[in-house]
Amino acid sequence: MDNLVSISASEAARRIAKGALSSVRYTEALLARIAEREAAVGAWIHLDPSAALAQARAADARPPVGPLHGVAVGLKDIIDTADMPTAYGSPIYAGHRPGKDAPSVAQLRAAGAVILGKTVTAEFATYHPGKTANPHNLAHTPGGSSSGSAAAVADYHVALSLGTQTAGSIIRPASFNGIIGYKPTFDDFNYGGLHALAPSLDTLGVFVRHFEDLSLSRQVMSRSQPVRAPSAPMAAAPRIGVCRTPMWDKADADMQEAFLRTVDRLGKAGAALVEIELPPSFTALIEAQTLIFMAEGARHLEREWREQPALLSPELRALLEKGRACSDAAVAEAQALAVRCRAELADILREVDALIAPAAIGEAPQGLAATGDPLFSRIWTFLHVPCISYPVGRGDQGLPLGVQAIGAHADDDRLIGTAWWMAEQSAEWTPVS
Structure with a gap:
């Protein structure tokens, strides 16, 4: 396994900003890992490598524009994207192309992120599962409804992906896949542009493998400004x-x-x-x-x-x-x-x-x-x-x-x-x- 796929999103961003790593090289490494593993894991419902590499080349051609510049991320297919289909895990919306990006996607793009693709969701973020398997044991569920986002991070397809939780759809898949799942305070991340299920419960969050990427996600997406998320563990025992x-x-x-x-x-x-x-x-x-x-x-x-x-x-x-x-x-x-x-x-x-x-x-x-x-x-x-x-x-x-x-x-x-x-x-x- 290419060690580039195991670094944090924060580390990838630091290397790209310093010129020690290109966005194209990083994206190619992730795509190679996906090509090796996707047939078994099934984390993605939409993936366009040529479009992802075009975004990476554009990132390499300009100075860094934000804290995720050149870093590839995944999006749960409940989140609207103007340049990719969004089917909400349902055949009702097969091939559906939203008219604009969800605010969260706009925030990621403004921070310089490369949107790698859309990850599998259970039907309308409820219980009926998609094709994704648990990368630790393919005979077991990865959890849901954010199944593809959790499996993609656990299997090193991306270092950061977006998921949603209405009951337990971030915390449970994170536990099942051996990664970090973060469900923010309700409405701290903008839930606009996502197919609502239960608006008094629906919460947008993230999956990562490294704690520093939680701080990074809040810097990019939190409504609470200025964000004071730590870059290290708290100093005193809690x-x-x-x-x-x-x-x-x-x-x-x-x-x-x-x-x-x-x-x-x-x-x-x-x-x-x-x-x-x-x-x-x-x-x-x-x-x-x-x-x-x-x-x-x-x-x-x-x-x-x-x-x-x-x-x-x-x-x-x-x-x-x-x-x-x-x-x-x-x-x-x-x-x-x-x-x-x-x-x-x-x-x-x-x-x-x-x-x-x-x-x-x-x-x-x-x-x-x-x-x-x-x-x-x-x-x-x-x-x-x-x-x-x-x-x-x-x-x-x-x-x-x-x-x-x-x-x-x-x-x-x-x-x-x-x-x-x-x-x-x-x-x-x-x-x-």
């Missing part, structure tokens, strides 16, 4: 809330073991550990988040449901049927619960730098017909707080396991520094061979 969550007994034994081992390592490294038991009101959040997911999904996929129901998967039709049956009163009650729990969580997070919780039930399940359960992400997505997943070893089947760090609302920069410190003390990376 105060960490150990949060098994009400779903603890649903975690597999190997996930529970990995989580407790990670907590022990953090304590031995100097972190102040505080046991956190979430208030009783939090036990109803899973059901409430699921209701909002279904109800808003039914509303925002109404046209597709009405005009071309035969082109929707059975899984999605079943979800939309349930969503259409949700009453306005039930939706209002669920949203009111989230408001109360956000205030309670804010009080908890004033006492710690971050919480630590499992990122998924366990390893990536076998088979490609489903993408795994988002159980351990639902409440944090609903509460709009930032989350970062990083790998902490392997489970019984030799596949990656991850934990997630959860930060206070709009305190993403501190969360990155805290999670970076945590990972330096406890991460167990599981690189694809």
